[in-house]
Amino acid sequence: MCRLVSDLSIVRNAHIVLASAACAGRVRIVNDQLGLKARVVHPAAEFAPSPSTAPNDFFVCERARAQAMDVFWRAGAPFHAKHGQVPSLVVGVDTVVRLGDEVLEKPTSISDARAMLQKLSDAGTHHVQTGVALIYGGAESGAPHVHTFLEETSVRFASLSPEQIEAYINTGEPMDEVGAYGIQGLGGTFVTAVQGDFHNAVGFPLARFCDEVDIDRLRGWIDATLPPEVPCMAAIGSTAEDDASFADIPGIECEDDECGLPSD
Amino acid sequence: MCRLVSDLSIVRNAHIVLASAACAGRVRIVNDQLGLKARVVHPAAEFAPSPSTAPNDFFVCERARAQAMDVFWRAGAPFHAKHGQVPSLVVGVDTVVRLGDEVLEKPTSISDARAMLQKLSDAGTHHVQTGVALIYGGAESGAPHVHTFLEETSVRFASLSPEQIEAYINTGEPMDEVGAYGIQGLGGTFVTAVQGDFHNAVGFPLARFCDEVDIDRLRGWIDATLPPEVPCMAAIGSTAEDDASFADIPGIECEDDECGLPSD
Numbered sequence: 001m002c003r004l005v006s007d008l009s010i011v012r013n014a015h016i017v018l019a020s021a022a023c024a025g026r027v028r029i030v031n032d033q034l035g036l037k038a039r040v041v042h043p044a045a046e047f048a049p050s051p052s053t054a055p056n057d058f059f060v061c062e063r064a065r066a067q068a069m070d071v072f073w074r075a076g077a078p079f080h081a082k083h084g085q086v087p088s089l090v091v092g093v094d095t096v097v098r099l100g101d102e103v104l105e106k107p108t109s110i111s112d113a114r115a116m117l118q119k120l121s122d123a124g125t126h127h128v129q130t131g132v133a134l135i136y137g138g139a140e141s142g143a144p145h146v147h148t149f150l151e152e153t154s155v156r157f158a159s160l161s162p163e164q165i166e167a168y169i170n171t172g173e174p175m176d177e178v179g180a181y182g183i184q185g186l187g188g189t190f191v192t193a194v195q196g197d198f199h200n201a202v203g204f205p206l207a208r209f210c211d212e213v214d215i216d217r218l219r220g221w222i223d224a225t226l227p228p229e230v231p232c233m234a235a236i237g238s239t240a241e242d243d244a245s246f247a248d249i250p251g252i253e254c255e256d257d258e259c260g261l262p263s264d
Numbered sequence: 265m266c267r268l269v270s271d272l273s274i275v276r277n278a279h280i281v282l283a284s285a286a287c288a289g290r291v292r293i294v295n296d297q298l299g300l301k302a303r304v305v306h307p308a309a310e311f312a313p314s315p316s317t318a319p320n321d322f323f324v325c326e327r328a329r330a331q332a333m334d335v336f337w338r339a340g341a342p343f344h345a346k347h348g349q350v351p352s353l354v355v356g357v358d359t360v361v362r363l364g365d366e367v368l369e370k371p372t373s374i375s376d377a378r379a380m381l382q383k384l385s386d387a388g389t390h391h392v393q394t395g396v397a398l399i400y401g402g403a404e405s406g407a408p409h410v411h412t413f414l415e416e417t418s419v420r421f422a423s424l425s426p427e428q429i430e431a432y433i434n435t436g437e438p439m440d441e442v443g444a445y446g447i448q449g450l451g452g453t454f455v456t457a458v459q460g461d462f463h464n465a466v467g468f469p470l471a472r473f474c475d476e477v478d479i480d481r482l483r484g485w486i487d488a489t490l491p492p493e494v495p496c497m498a499a500i501g502s503t504a505e506d507d508a509s510f511a512d513i514p515g516i517e518c519e520d521d522e523c524g525l526p527s528d
Contacts, residue, residue, distance in 0.1 A: 005432050005450060006430075033450070033452060034453070163270050168269050186269060189298070191462075191471055195457070196458075210453045
Protein backbone atom coordinates (compact mmCIF):
# COMPACT_ATOMS: atom_id res chain seq x y z
CA MET A 1 0.00 0.00 0.00
CA CYS A 2 1.43 3.31 -1.04
CA ARG A 3 1.39 5.48 2.05
CA LEU A 4 3.81 8.01 0.78
CA VAL A 5 1.50 10.60 -0.74
CA SER A 6 -0.35 11.04 2.54
CA ASP A 7 2.98 11.36 4.36
CA LEU A 8 4.78 13.42 1.78
CA SER A 9 5.75 16.16 4.21
CA ILE A 10 7.65 13.60 6.30
CA VAL A 11 9.93 12.48 3.47
CA ARG A 12 10.23 15.97 2.07
CA ASN A 13 11.49 17.23 5.42
CA ALA A 14 13.89 14.36 5.93
CA HIS A 15 17.61 14.71 5.25
CA ILE A 16 17.91 12.25 2.40
CA VAL A 17 21.09 11.34 0.58
CA LEU A 18 20.93 9.49 -2.74
CA ALA A 19 23.94 7.20 -3.04
CA SER A 20 24.05 6.75 -6.78
CA ALA A 21 26.28 6.81 -9.79
CA ALA A 22 25.54 9.64 -12.21
CA CYS A 23 22.03 9.07 -13.57
CA ALA A 24 20.03 12.13 -14.56
CA GLY A 25 16.79 10.20 -14.95
CA ARG A 26 17.02 8.77 -11.44
CA VAL A 27 17.69 12.14 -9.85
CA ARG A 28 14.80 13.65 -11.78
CA ILE A 29 12.38 11.01 -10.45
CA VAL A 30 13.54 11.45 -6.86
CA ASN A 31 13.87 15.22 -6.72
CA ASP A 32 11.55 16.57 -9.42
CA GLN A 33 8.79 13.98 -9.64
CA LEU A 34 8.62 12.99 -5.98
CA GLY A 35 9.74 16.43 -4.82
CA LEU A 36 12.42 15.34 -2.38
CA LYS A 37 15.49 17.45 -1.80
CA ALA A 38 17.94 14.57 -1.81
CA ARG A 39 21.62 15.35 -2.00
CA VAL A 40 23.39 13.10 -4.50
CA VAL A 41 26.67 11.51 -3.46
CA HIS A 42 28.54 9.21 -5.82
CA PRO A 43 29.78 6.05 -4.16
CA ALA A 44 33.37 4.99 -4.60
CA ALA A 45 33.71 2.68 -7.59
CA GLU A 46 35.65 0.08 -5.64
CA PHE A 47 32.56 -0.77 -3.63
CA ALA A 48 30.99 -2.38 -6.63
CA PRO A 49 31.41 -6.16 -6.56
CA SER A 50 32.20 -7.23 -10.09
CA PRO A 51 29.00 -8.58 -11.67
CA SER A 52 31.01 -11.07 -13.70
CA THR A 53 31.92 -12.86 -10.49
CA ALA A 54 28.37 -13.02 -9.15
CA PRO A 55 25.80 -12.78 -11.93
CA ASN A 56 22.82 -13.64 -9.77
CA ASP A 57 19.65 -11.77 -8.93
CA PHE A 58 21.04 -10.46 -5.69
CA PHE A 59 24.34 -8.87 -6.55
CA VAL A 60 22.65 -5.64 -7.63
CA CYS A 61 21.08 -5.37 -4.16
CA GLU A 62 24.39 -6.22 -2.57
CA ARG A 63 26.10 -3.55 -4.60
CA ALA A 64 23.42 -0.95 -3.81
CA ARG A 65 23.91 -1.79 -0.14
CA ALA A 66 27.71 -1.59 -0.29
CA GLN A 67 27.53 1.73 -2.09
CA ALA A 68 24.93 3.12 0.31
CA MET A 69 27.10 2.04 3.25
CA ASP A 70 30.12 3.75 1.72
CA VAL A 71 28.16 6.96 1.31
CA PHE A 72 26.53 6.63 4.74
CA TRP A 73 29.91 6.62 6.43
CA ARG A 74 31.62 9.11 4.18
CA ALA A 75 28.76 11.58 3.87
CA GLY A 76 27.94 11.33 7.55
CA ALA A 77 30.83 13.49 8.69
CA PRO A 78 30.33 16.60 6.55
CA PHE A 79 26.58 16.22 6.85
CA HIS A 80 26.86 16.12 10.64
CA ALA A 81 29.16 19.12 10.65
CA LYS A 82 26.61 21.10 8.69
CA HIS A 83 23.30 19.85 10.07
CA GLY A 84 24.25 18.56 13.53
CA GLN A 85 22.98 15.09 12.69
CA VAL A 86 23.59 12.21 10.33
CA PRO A 87 21.30 11.86 7.28
CA SER A 88 17.80 10.56 8.06
CA LEU A 89 18.00 8.17 5.16
CA VAL A 90 20.62 7.12 2.66
CA VAL A 91 19.10 5.58 -0.48
CA GLY A 92 21.55 3.44 -2.41
CA VAL A 93 20.45 2.57 -5.93
CA ASP A 94 22.12 0.46 -8.55
CA THR A 95 20.75 -0.61 -11.92
CA VAL A 96 21.87 -3.18 -14.46
CA VAL A 97 20.51 -4.68 -17.64
CA ARG A 98 20.21 -8.46 -17.62
CA LEU A 99 20.20 -10.66 -20.68
CA GLY A 100 19.92 -14.19 -19.35
CA ASP A 101 23.04 -14.70 -17.25
CA GLU A 102 24.79 -11.76 -18.80
CA VAL A 103 24.97 -8.39 -17.08
CA LEU A 104 25.26 -5.19 -19.09
CA GLU A 105 26.53 -2.05 -17.39
CA LYS A 106 27.68 1.23 -18.92
CA PRO A 107 29.70 0.54 -22.06
CA THR A 108 33.44 1.06 -21.79
CA SER A 109 33.99 1.85 -25.46
CA ILE A 110 32.14 2.56 -28.69
CA SER A 111 32.57 -1.04 -29.81
CA ASP A 112 31.25 -2.22 -26.44
CA ALA A 113 28.18 0.01 -26.91
CA ARG A 114 27.71 -1.29 -30.44
CA ALA A 115 27.87 -4.90 -29.24
CA MET A 116 25.38 -4.23 -26.41
CA LEU A 117 22.84 -2.59 -28.71
CA GLN A 118 23.16 -5.46 -31.18
CA LYS A 119 22.53 -7.96 -28.38
CA LEU A 120 19.47 -6.06 -27.13
CA SER A 121 18.15 -5.84 -30.68
CA ASP A 122 18.69 -9.55 -31.28
CA ALA A 123 17.18 -10.59 -27.94
CA GLY A 124 13.92 -8.66 -28.36
CA THR A 125 13.23 -8.66 -24.61
CA HIS A 126 15.61 -7.97 -21.75
CA HIS A 127 15.28 -7.11 -18.07
CA VAL A 128 16.26 -4.07 -16.08
CA GLN A 129 17.06 -4.82 -12.46
CA THR A 130 17.39 -2.16 -9.81
CA GLY A 131 18.64 -2.89 -6.32
CA VAL A 132 17.76 -0.40 -3.62
CA ALA A 133 19.24 -0.17 -0.14
CA LEU A 134 17.63 2.07 2.46
CA ILE A 135 19.85 2.98 5.41
CA TYR A 136 18.08 4.88 8.17
CA GLY A 137 20.02 7.11 10.52
CA GLY A 138 18.84 5.06 13.45
CA ALA A 139 17.22 7.59 15.77
CA GLU A 140 15.87 5.05 18.21
CA SER A 141 18.37 2.28 18.49
CA GLY A 142 21.46 4.30 17.85
CA ALA A 143 22.33 1.91 15.07
CA PRO A 144 21.69 2.41 11.36
CA HIS A 145 18.99 0.13 10.02
CA VAL A 146 19.38 -1.42 6.56
CA HIS A 147 16.64 -2.65 4.25
CA THR A 148 17.12 -3.74 0.65
CA PHE A 149 14.83 -4.77 -2.20
CA LEU A 150 15.01 -5.68 -5.85
CA GLU A 151 12.70 -4.53 -8.65
CA GLU A 152 12.72 -5.99 -12.15
CA THR A 153 11.12 -4.67 -15.33
CA SER A 154 10.90 -6.41 -18.71
CA VAL A 155 11.68 -4.27 -21.72
CA ARG A 156 10.76 -5.09 -25.32
CA PHE A 157 13.37 -3.61 -27.61
CA ALA A 158 13.01 -2.82 -31.31
CA SER A 159 14.96 -4.69 -33.96
CA LEU A 160 17.67 -2.28 -35.10
CA SER A 161 19.66 -2.19 -38.30
CA PRO A 162 23.45 -1.55 -38.14
CA GLU A 163 22.75 1.92 -39.56
CA GLN A 164 20.32 2.70 -36.75
CA ILE A 165 22.80 1.52 -34.14
CA GLU A 166 25.52 3.72 -35.65
CA ALA A 167 23.18 6.70 -35.82
CA TYR A 168 22.26 6.24 -32.16
CA ILE A 169 25.91 5.85 -31.12
CA ASN A 170 26.68 9.08 -32.98
CA THR A 171 24.21 10.96 -30.77
CA GLY A 172 26.62 10.33 -27.87
CA GLU A 173 23.84 9.08 -25.60
CA PRO A 174 24.80 5.38 -25.26
CA MET A 175 28.13 5.91 -23.50
CA ASP A 176 26.51 7.33 -20.37
CA GLU A 177 23.84 4.67 -20.08
CA VAL A 178 23.57 1.24 -18.49
CA GLY A 179 22.98 -1.22 -21.33
CA ALA A 180 24.05 1.51 -23.81
CA TYR A 181 20.61 3.10 -24.14
CA GLY A 182 18.69 5.74 -22.23
CA ILE A 183 14.99 4.91 -21.98
CA GLN A 184 14.32 8.49 -20.87
CA GLY A 185 16.19 9.85 -23.89
CA LEU A 186 16.39 8.96 -27.57
CA GLY A 187 16.80 5.33 -26.54
CA GLY A 188 13.14 5.49 -25.53
CA THR A 189 12.29 5.39 -29.24
CA PHE A 190 13.54 1.76 -29.30
CA VAL A 191 11.36 0.63 -26.39
CA THR A 192 8.12 -0.65 -27.84
CA ALA A 193 6.75 -1.89 -24.51
CA VAL A 194 7.64 -2.52 -20.90
CA GLN A 195 6.10 -4.92 -18.42
CA GLY A 196 6.46 -3.74 -14.84
CA ASP A 197 7.45 -0.42 -13.32
CA PHE A 198 8.65 1.92 -16.04
CA HIS A 199 10.33 4.22 -13.54
CA ASN A 200 12.44 1.26 -12.50
CA ALA A 201 13.73 0.99 -16.06
CA VAL A 202 14.74 4.65 -15.88
CA GLY A 203 16.67 3.84 -12.71
CA PHE A 204 14.40 4.33 -9.72
CA PRO A 205 11.49 2.05 -8.72
CA LEU A 206 9.16 4.85 -7.66
CA ALA A 207 6.02 2.98 -6.58
CA ARG A 208 8.00 0.28 -4.79
CA PHE A 209 10.09 2.88 -2.94
CA CYS A 210 6.87 4.47 -1.69
CA ASP A 211 5.75 1.07 -0.41
CA GLU A 212 9.05 0.13 1.17
CA VAL A 213 10.13 3.35 2.84
CA ASP A 214 9.43 3.19 6.57
CA ILE A 215 7.59 6.41 7.32
CA ASP A 216 7.36 5.73 11.06
CA ARG A 217 11.09 5.28 11.25
CA LEU A 218 11.62 8.57 9.40
CA ARG A 219 9.01 10.33 11.51
CA GLY A 220 10.72 9.20 14.69
CA TRP A 221 14.00 10.48 13.39
CA ILE A 222 12.65 13.87 12.43
CA ASP A 223 10.80 14.20 15.75
CA ALA A 224 13.95 13.55 17.73
CA THR A 225 15.19 16.86 19.03
CA LEU A 226 18.77 15.78 19.53
CA PRO A 227 20.56 13.37 17.26
CA PRO A 228 21.63 10.26 19.17
CA GLU A 229 25.14 8.93 19.28
CA VAL A 230 25.31 6.63 16.34
CA PRO A 231 28.23 4.39 15.40
CA CYS A 232 28.65 6.10 12.06
CA MET A 233 30.05 9.13 13.82
CA ALA A 234 33.07 7.06 14.72
CA ALA A 235 33.85 6.90 11.05
CA ILE A 236 34.18 10.65 10.62
CA GLY A 237 37.19 11.41 8.53
CA SER A 238 37.46 7.91 7.14
CA THR A 239 37.85 7.65 3.42
CA ALA A 240 36.34 5.24 0.97
CA GLU A 241 39.66 3.44 0.84
CA ASP A 242 39.69 2.90 4.61
CA ASP A 243 36.29 1.22 4.58
CA ALA A 244 36.94 -1.57 2.13
CA SER A 245 35.07 -4.04 4.30
CA PHE A 246 31.86 -3.19 6.12
CA ALA A 247 31.76 -6.56 7.81
CA ASP A 248 34.16 -5.23 10.46
CA ILE A 249 32.02 -2.26 11.43
CA PRO A 250 29.90 -2.99 14.50
CA GLY A 251 26.37 -1.89 15.14
CA ILE A 252 24.90 -2.38 11.67
CA GLU A 253 21.42 -3.78 11.91
CA CYS A 254 20.26 -5.45 8.69
CA GLU A 255 16.73 -6.48 7.89
CA ASP A 256 16.28 -9.99 6.58
CA ASP A 257 14.80 -8.99 3.27
CA GLU A 258 13.80 -10.61 0.04
CA CYS A 259 17.17 -10.02 -1.55
CA GLY A 260 18.45 -12.69 0.78
CA LEU A 261 21.47 -10.73 1.91
CA PRO A 262 22.93 -12.05 5.16
CA SER A 263 22.54 -9.88 8.21
CA ASP A 264 25.77 -8.38 9.47
CA MET B 265 11.08 -0.80 -37.62
CA CYS B 266 12.09 2.41 -35.95
CA ARG B 267 13.79 4.47 -38.64
CA LEU B 268 13.59 7.75 -36.85
CA VAL B 269 16.95 7.86 -35.05
CA SER B 270 18.83 7.47 -38.34
CA ASP B 271 16.65 10.20 -39.88
CA LEU B 272 16.53 12.48 -36.90
CA SER B 273 17.79 15.52 -38.79
CA ILE B 274 14.80 15.26 -41.15
CA VAL B 275 12.19 15.50 -38.41
CA ARG B 276 14.20 18.02 -36.44
CA ASN B 277 14.31 20.31 -39.47
CA ALA B 278 10.64 19.88 -40.29
CA HIS B 279 8.06 22.50 -39.35
CA ILE B 280 6.01 20.47 -36.90
CA VAL B 281 2.92 21.62 -35.06
CA LEU B 282 1.62 19.65 -32.11
CA ALA B 283 -2.16 19.93 -31.99
CA SER B 284 -2.78 19.08 -28.38
CA ALA B 285 -4.58 20.13 -25.26
CA ALA B 286 -2.29 21.32 -22.47
CA CYS B 287 -0.17 18.34 -21.42
CA ALA B 288 3.30 19.08 -20.08
CA GLY B 289 4.41 15.44 -20.19
CA ARG B 290 3.49 15.11 -23.86
CA VAL B 291 5.34 18.28 -24.86
CA ARG B 292 8.39 17.15 -22.88
CA ILE B 293 8.50 13.83 -24.77
CA VAL B 294 8.15 15.50 -28.17
CA ASN B 295 10.43 18.49 -27.68
CA ASP B 296 12.89 17.49 -24.94
CA GLN B 297 13.19 13.73 -25.29
CA LEU B 298 12.90 13.50 -29.07
CA GLY B 299 14.44 16.92 -29.60
CA LEU B 300 11.86 18.30 -32.02
CA LYS B 301 11.02 21.97 -32.06
CA ALA B 302 7.29 21.50 -32.38
CA ARG B 303 5.04 24.48 -31.87
CA VAL B 304 2.08 23.63 -29.65
CA VAL B 305 -1.36 24.82 -30.74
CA HIS B 306 -4.42 24.01 -28.66
CA PRO B 307 -7.35 22.79 -30.74
CA ALA B 308 -10.75 24.33 -30.28
CA ALA B 309 -12.73 22.41 -27.69
CA GLU B 310 -15.78 22.13 -29.94
CA PHE B 311 -13.92 19.75 -32.23
CA ALA B 312 -13.99 17.08 -29.59
CA PRO B 313 -16.82 14.60 -30.23
CA SER B 314 -18.34 13.78 -26.89
CA PRO B 315 -16.98 10.45 -25.72
CA SER B 316 -20.25 9.65 -24.02
CA THR B 317 -21.89 9.46 -27.42
CA ALA B 318 -19.26 7.22 -28.97
CA PRO B 319 -17.38 5.24 -26.35
CA ASN B 320 -15.63 2.93 -28.78
CA ASP B 321 -11.97 2.29 -29.48
CA PHE B 322 -11.92 4.71 -32.38
CA PHE B 323 -13.38 7.91 -31.06
CA VAL B 324 -10.05 8.97 -29.60
CA CYS B 325 -8.47 8.68 -33.08
CA GLU B 326 -11.40 10.50 -34.57
CA ARG B 327 -11.03 13.27 -32.05
CA ALA B 328 -7.26 13.52 -32.58
CA ARG B 329 -7.94 13.81 -36.29
CA ALA B 330 -10.65 16.45 -35.90
CA GLN B 331 -8.40 18.48 -33.60
CA ALA B 332 -5.40 18.15 -35.92
CA MET B 333 -7.53 19.28 -38.84
CA ASP B 334 -8.75 22.27 -36.89
CA VAL B 335 -5.19 23.26 -36.08
CA PHE B 336 -3.98 22.49 -39.61
CA TRP B 337 -6.36 25.00 -41.09
CA ARG B 338 -6.14 27.58 -38.35
CA ALA B 339 -2.37 27.41 -37.85
CA GLY B 340 -1.70 27.29 -41.57
CA ALA B 341 -2.34 30.98 -42.17
CA PRO B 342 -0.05 32.57 -39.58
CA PHE B 343 2.51 29.84 -40.15
CA HIS B 344 2.50 30.56 -43.88
CA ALA B 345 2.79 34.27 -43.25
CA LYS B 346 5.88 33.69 -41.15
CA HIS B 347 7.59 30.81 -42.92
CA GLY B 348 6.30 31.05 -46.48
CA GLN B 349 4.83 27.56 -46.33
CA VAL B 350 2.32 25.48 -44.41
CA PRO B 351 3.56 23.22 -41.59
CA SER B 352 5.34 20.06 -42.78
CA LEU B 353 3.42 18.00 -40.27
CA VAL B 354 0.61 18.58 -37.82
CA VAL B 355 0.53 15.94 -35.07
CA GLY B 356 -2.85 15.69 -33.36
CA VAL B 357 -2.82 13.77 -30.10
CA ASP B 358 -5.64 12.91 -27.75
CA THR B 359 -5.53 10.69 -24.67
CA VAL B 360 -8.25 9.16 -22.51
CA VAL B 361 -8.42 6.66 -19.69
CA ARG B 362 -10.72 3.70 -20.34
CA LEU B 363 -12.38 1.60 -17.67
CA GLY B 364 -14.43 -0.95 -19.58
CA ASP B 365 -16.97 1.10 -21.53
CA GLU B 366 -16.41 4.16 -19.42
CA VAL B 367 -14.19 6.99 -20.58
CA LEU B 368 -12.39 9.20 -18.06
CA GLU B 369 -11.15 12.60 -19.15
CA LYS B 370 -9.92 15.53 -17.05
CA PRO B 371 -12.07 15.87 -13.93
CA THR B 372 -14.49 18.77 -13.89
CA SER B 373 -14.60 19.13 -10.10
CA ILE B 374 -12.94 17.90 -6.93
CA SER B 375 -15.72 15.39 -6.37
CA ASP B 376 -15.32 14.19 -9.95
CA ALA B 377 -11.58 13.67 -9.34
CA ARG B 378 -12.32 11.85 -6.10
CA ALA B 379 -14.76 9.53 -7.85
CA MET B 380 -12.31 8.81 -10.68
CA LEU B 381 -9.45 7.96 -8.32
CA GLN B 382 -11.76 5.68 -6.32
CA LYS B 383 -12.79 3.88 -9.51
CA LEU B 384 -9.17 3.43 -10.63
CA SER B 385 -8.24 2.16 -7.18
CA ASP B 386 -11.16 -0.29 -7.16
CA ALA B 387 -10.53 -1.52 -10.69
CA GLY B 388 -6.85 -2.35 -10.18
CA THR B 389 -6.11 -2.22 -13.91
CA HIS B 390 -7.24 0.33 -16.49
CA HIS B 391 -6.19 1.33 -19.98
CA VAL B 392 -4.77 4.52 -21.40
CA GLN B 393 -5.65 5.09 -25.05
CA THR B 394 -3.95 7.66 -27.21
CA GLY B 395 -5.15 8.52 -30.68
CA VAL B 396 -2.67 10.18 -33.02
CA ALA B 397 -3.39 11.89 -36.31
CA LEU B 398 -0.54 12.86 -38.63
CA ILE B 399 -1.40 15.49 -41.24
CA TYR B 400 1.34 16.14 -43.77
CA GLY B 401 1.53 19.43 -45.62
CA GLY B 402 1.25 17.62 -48.91
CA ALA B 403 4.27 18.82 -50.89
CA GLU B 404 3.77 16.44 -53.77
CA SER B 405 0.09 16.06 -54.34
CA GLY B 406 -0.92 19.48 -53.22
CA ALA B 407 -3.33 17.84 -50.80
CA PRO B 408 -2.77 17.22 -47.10
CA HIS B 409 -2.37 13.55 -46.29
CA VAL B 410 -3.91 12.13 -43.12
CA HIS B 411 -2.83 9.04 -41.19
CA THR B 412 -4.15 7.99 -37.78
CA PHE B 413 -3.31 5.27 -35.28
CA LEU B 414 -4.28 4.14 -31.81
CA GLU B 415 -1.96 3.00 -29.02
CA GLU B 416 -3.18 1.39 -25.79
CA THR B 417 -1.30 0.78 -22.55
CA SER B 418 -2.49 -1.17 -19.51
CA VAL B 419 -1.84 0.43 -16.15
CA ARG B 420 -1.92 -1.36 -12.80
CA PHE B 421 -3.02 1.09 -10.14
CA ALA B 422 -2.45 0.83 -6.39
CA SER B 423 -5.31 0.35 -3.96
CA LEU B 424 -5.79 3.71 -2.29
CA SER B 425 -7.41 4.60 1.00
CA PRO B 426 -9.78 7.59 1.19
CA GLU B 427 -7.03 9.43 3.10
CA GLN B 428 -4.53 8.83 0.32
CA ILE B 429 -7.02 10.04 -2.29
CA GLU B 430 -7.65 13.21 -0.28
CA ALA B 431 -3.94 13.80 0.21
CA TYR B 432 -3.36 13.44 -3.53
CA ILE B 433 -6.25 15.74 -4.39
CA ASN B 434 -4.79 18.29 -1.99
CA THR B 435 -1.57 18.40 -4.02
CA GLY B 436 -3.61 20.01 -6.82
CA GLU B 437 -2.24 17.60 -9.44
CA PRO B 438 -5.40 15.61 -10.30
CA MET B 439 -7.41 18.50 -11.75
CA ASP B 440 -5.05 18.96 -14.71
CA GLU B 441 -4.82 15.29 -15.59
CA VAL B 442 -6.82 12.87 -17.72
CA GLY B 443 -8.20 10.22 -15.35
CA ALA B 444 -7.32 12.52 -12.41
CA TYR B 445 -3.74 11.34 -12.04
CA GLY B 446 -0.42 12.30 -13.62
CA ILE B 447 1.78 9.27 -14.22
CA GLN B 448 4.72 11.61 -14.78
CA GLY B 449 4.06 13.37 -11.48
CA LEU B 450 3.09 12.27 -7.98
CA GLY B 451 0.45 10.05 -9.56
CA GLY B 452 3.34 7.89 -10.74
CA THR B 453 3.67 6.66 -7.16
CA PHE B 454 0.32 4.85 -7.62
CA VAL B 455 1.36 3.04 -10.79
CA THR B 456 2.84 -0.29 -9.76
CA ALA B 457 3.23 -1.57 -13.33
CA VAL B 458 2.38 -0.87 -16.92
CA GLN B 459 2.07 -3.23 -19.86
CA GLY B 460 2.82 -1.57 -23.17
CA ASP B 461 4.38 1.74 -24.08
CA PHE B 462 4.88 3.82 -20.95
CA HIS B 463 5.31 7.02 -22.93
CA ASN B 464 1.84 6.42 -24.31
CA ALA B 465 0.49 6.51 -20.76
CA VAL B 466 2.17 9.89 -20.30
CA GLY B 467 0.39 11.09 -23.42
CA PHE B 468 2.60 10.43 -26.44
CA PRO B 469 3.31 6.99 -27.97
CA LEU B 470 6.97 7.66 -28.69
CA ALA B 471 8.13 4.37 -30.24
CA ARG B 472 4.97 4.01 -32.34
CA PHE B 473 5.26 7.58 -33.63
CA CYS B 474 8.80 6.80 -34.78
CA ASP B 475 7.46 3.79 -36.67
CA GLU B 476 4.46 5.55 -38.16
CA VAL B 477 5.90 8.89 -39.24
CA ASP B 478 6.56 8.90 -42.98
CA ILE B 479 10.13 10.12 -43.30
CA ASP B 480 10.08 10.07 -47.12
CA ARG B 481 7.03 12.28 -47.16
CA LEU B 482 8.71 14.73 -44.77
CA ARG B 483 11.97 14.61 -46.71
CA GLY B 484 10.16 15.43 -49.95
CA TRP B 485 8.48 18.33 -48.26
CA ILE B 486 11.69 19.75 -46.85
CA ASP B 487 13.52 19.26 -50.17
CA ALA B 488 10.91 21.23 -52.04
CA THR B 489 12.33 24.66 -52.71
CA LEU B 490 9.02 26.36 -53.23
CA PRO B 491 5.90 25.48 -51.31
CA PRO B 492 3.20 24.27 -53.69
CA GLU B 493 -0.32 25.63 -53.80
CA VAL B 494 -2.14 23.54 -51.26
CA PRO B 495 -5.84 23.64 -50.51
CA CYS B 496 -5.26 24.64 -46.92
CA MET B 497 -4.16 28.06 -48.07
CA ALA B 498 -7.73 28.63 -49.14
CA ALA B 499 -8.65 28.48 -45.51
CA ILE B 500 -6.45 31.40 -44.48
CA GLY B 501 -8.38 33.63 -42.18
CA SER B 502 -10.97 31.03 -41.34
CA THR B 503 -11.71 30.49 -37.72
CA ALA B 504 -12.33 27.34 -35.79
CA GLU B 505 -15.99 28.20 -35.75
CA ASP B 506 -16.10 28.38 -39.55
CA ASP B 507 -14.69 24.91 -39.97
CA ALA B 508 -17.18 22.96 -37.94
CA SER B 509 -17.37 20.24 -40.56
CA PHE B 510 -14.30 18.94 -42.35
CA ALA B 511 -16.34 16.66 -44.55
CA ASP B 512 -17.08 19.63 -46.80
CA ILE B 513 -13.47 20.58 -47.40
CA PRO B 514 -12.18 19.17 -50.70
CA GLY B 515 -8.77 17.70 -51.33
CA ILE B 516 -8.26 15.84 -48.06
CA GLU B 517 -6.60 12.51 -48.71
CA CYS B 518 -7.03 10.05 -45.84
CA GLU B 519 -5.14 6.82 -45.42
CA ASP B 520 -7.23 3.74 -44.69
CA ASP B 521 -5.70 3.01 -41.34
CA GLU B 522 -6.22 0.65 -38.47
CA CYS B 523 -8.44 3.04 -36.62
CA GLY B 524 -11.00 2.29 -39.26
CA LEU B 525 -11.90 5.89 -39.90
CA PRO B 526 -13.61 6.38 -43.24
CA SER B 527 -11.65 8.15 -45.95
CA ASP B 528 -12.98 11.55 -46.83
